[in-house]
Amino acid sequence: MYDRNWAKMDINAVPHMVTTSPGPKSQEMHARAAKYMKGLSSQVQLFPVAFASGKGCTLTDVDGNVYIDFSSGIYVTGLGHCHPKVTEAVQRAAGELMNAHDFTTPIKMRLLEKLAEITPGEGARKLAGMQLYDSGTTAVEAGLRLMRAATGKFEFISFHRDFHGKTMGAVGLARMDVSQGLRAPGFFLVPRGYCYRCEFRQKYPECGLLCVDYIRTVLKEETSGRVAGIVFEPIQGWAGSVVPPDGWIQKIRALCDEYGILMMADEVLTCMGRTGKMFAMENWATVPDVMTLGKGFGNGFPVTAMLVAEKYKDVIEKISASTSYGGNPMACAAALASIEVIQEEDLCERSSHLGEILLARMKQIEANSPIVGEARGMGCLLGLELVKDKATREPFDQAGKLVYQKAFRKGLAWIPAGHILRMSPPLIMEDEMAMKAMDIIEESIHETARELGYEA
Numbered sequence: 001m002y003d004r005n006w007a008k009m010d011i012n013a014v015p016h017m018v019t020t021s022p023g024p025k026s027q028e029m030h031a032r033a034a035k036y037m038k039g040l041s042s043q044v045q046l047f048p049v050a051f052a053s054g055k056g057c058t059l060t061d062v063d064g065n066v067y068i069d070f071s072s073g074i075y076v077t078g079l080g081h082c083h084p085k086v087t088e089a090v091q092r093a094a095g096e097l098m099n100a101h102d103f104t105t106p107i108k109m110r111l112l113e114k115l116a117e118i119t120p121g122e123g124a125r126k127l128a129g130m131q132l133y134d135s136g137t138t139a140v141e142a143g144l145r146l147m148r149a150a151t152g153k154f155e156f157i158s159f160h161r162d163f164h165g166k167t168m169g170a171v172g173l174a175r176m177d178v179s180q181g182l183r184a185p186g187f188f189l190v191p192r193g194y195c196y197r198c199e200f201r202q203k204y205p206e207c208g209l210l211c212v213d214y215i216r217t218v219l220k221e222e223t224s225g226r227v228a229g230i231v232f233e234p235i236q237g238w239a240g241s242v243v244p245p246d247g248w249i250q251k252i253r254a255l256c257d258e259y260g261i262l263m264m265a266d267e268v269l270t271c272m273g274r275t276g277k278m279f280a281m282e283n284w285a286t287v288p289d290v291m292t293l294g295k296g297f298g299n300g301f302p303v304t305a306m307l308v309a310e311k312y313k314d315v316i317e318k319i320s321a322s323t324s325y326g327g328n329p330m331a332c333a334a335a336l337a338s339i340e341v342i343q344e345e346d347l348c349e350r351s352s353h354l355g356e357i358l359l360a361r362m363k364q365i366e367a368n369s370p371i372v373g374e375a376r377g378m379g380c381l382l383g384l385e386l387v388k389d390k391a392t393r394e395p396f397d398q399a400g401k402l403v404y405q406k407a408f409r410k411g412l413a414w415i416p417a418g419h420i421l422r423m424s425p426p427l428i429m430e431d432e433m434a435m436k437a438m439d440i441i442e443e444s445i446h447e448t449a450r451e452l453g454y455e456a
Contacts, residue, residue: 004345007056007080011432014058015411015440016066023063026050042416043074046401047408054081057429059413068437070414072424075237075269078296078351078380079341080426086299089337093329100329102322108132111332114339118278119307121287129313131306132327136268136294137165139304140231143290144169145319147229147262150289150312155227157215157261159192160199161239162232164266173231190218192236193248196374196385197393204245212251219259229262229290230255234280237269240420241383243376249284256289262312268294268304269381273342273427276352276379283378299341301334303327347427354425354434355379361438369445370454371399382423384441395419399448406444412437 022030030048034040050062057080059067072078079086093107112130119127133139148154158164158173165171171180172187191199191211200210219227230252236242256263265288270280274296277283281291289312294304302325308316325331342348355378362375362384373387386396386403397419404416415422421441425434449455 003084006084007428008430009056009058009433011430011436014066014068014433014436017409017411018065019063021061021063021065021409021411022047022049023061023065025062029062041074043071046416047405049408049413056080056082057426057433065411067408067411067413068433068440070412070423070425070437072296072380072426073300074415075274075295075381075424077300078272078274078427079299079338079347080428081300083299083337083341085341086301086334086337089333090301090330093333097329099325101324102327105329105332107329107332107336108327111327111336111339114336115305115307118339119291120279120282121309124309124311125287125289126310127287127291127307128310129308129316131316131321132331133304133306133323134302134325134331135165136266136292136304137167137170138323138326139268139292139294139306140164140170140173140266141167142306142319142321143231143264143266143292144229146290146306146308146312146315146321147264149318150315151228151260151262153226153228155186155188155223156229156231157188157190157218157223157227158231159233160189161192161194161236161242162266163236163238164231164233165268186223188218188222190215192232192239192242193244194236194239194242195245196242196376205247209245209248209251212248212255215252215255227259227261229264231264231266233266234270234283235275235378235381237381237422238417240385240417241377241381241422243378246284249281249286253286253288262289264288264290264292266292268292272296272338273348273351274379274381274424276355277348278342280378297338298331298334299338301331303331303335305335342427345428351379351427354427354429354431355382357431358382358423358425358434358438361435365438365442365445369449371396371449371452372445377423380423380425380427380429384421384423384445386419386421386445399452402448402451403441403444406447407440410440410444412440414441 029050366375388394400419
């Protein structure tokens, strides 16, 4: 049994900045790598630091600077960096068998049984059909193929600002730019339940969730009537931790049932305790027909999954679902150990608690800052939306960039998204460290507002 205090640190020891960041070694190393590596994230482009190691809720760069990790490697390392149980499980698996295509192995059998134990649903709705993959977008693509095969239909509806991956079908579910050319036929996007920026200029709850009712118009006027599935993120990630209004998900479930459309919840980002529940859909007591898992599923190891309702699980046989790397022993060991840690350490409840105290602090910042339009989130999936004016709500990309960089220089590793600041601390973070991270964010917002002429 590992020491449960393995990740605890002296709160006064972090952050610990020994150079101006990014430091000279980071800059030199990044420049060498950038000769070859292209297409880097905005995270890296705005702050090209080179990391050397991580432990628990901290990251150390090649210059020796120690940061509070407030991104979990972009929603991945929810159990902290190098959790001993996960590390030992992967090491043991690597020493026994590294890959065996889709043959059964003891560790895969145990993972599948564990997943069947914890997945939502009962009877025909139980998410009991499974296939394992090595990337979120691959799992999403499998879900699309499954829904087509199960229904004999071929069209899909998804939502503005959702993100589902970077392969062709997954890209078609989201916003596209000119470099991607035309969206594939049969993919339709509709407004999301995003009350802060309602595209129908309505007020919740008086609106009666008009955004869901509008889907009926799209079904009638835009599709051919052969919609296989409605796909969504339970809580948006890239768009800035947008939590849907109460009733939105349940109303989509009812619409799907009415029209004979399958519901697919893309939980690549929201699963494994991130929102305070093992699966985000449990927050709304709603079971989809298809669910994808990823990111925190293996605490950093590339392992994802597609889950399918019992009544559709045999359809998996029709879609050539297996992959070369999906479900390899190391991946299964990481995923199984991660689930066990979440259960043993009661990290869903821990995530929920962190979300409550962090969101309360963020609401205070919202009230006190002229450039914070909305603070929102659930569990350890949080966001601050920056605006030029609270009345007009005009996005403030310049402020988002400055706040992100200022906080990073102070020792906070986190996630930008234009005018939205995204936060996803590890589920194991102590309250004191979480509040210290918020101190850095608040200070950086105040400095940015003053620099841009909002405060004396």
